[in-house]
Amino acid sequence: MIKKSIQLPIIYLIAATIWHLIASPNMSWLEHLMISFIIFLILVFYHWAKISHKT
Known part of the structure; x- marks a missing residue:
């Protein structure tokens, strides 16, 4: 889940x-971060x- 989520950012x-360079x-590093x-x-x-949780 983390691996999928980190690619786009x-x-x-x-x-x-x-x-910007x-x-x-x-450059505004804080804004980009x-x-x-x-x-x-x-x-x-x-x-x-999206994960279905079974109770």
Whole structure:
């Protein structure tokens, strides 16, 4: 579950970092890291919610 959820945030972080380095020298690392972390949390919750729980 974690392995599936971490791929998209890492790709976003790398792509956003490269894009902002090309576009402008000023970079907001905190913004990119927080967005990646929020994407990660949403995906973890999504994959967790898809699991059927037997009671």
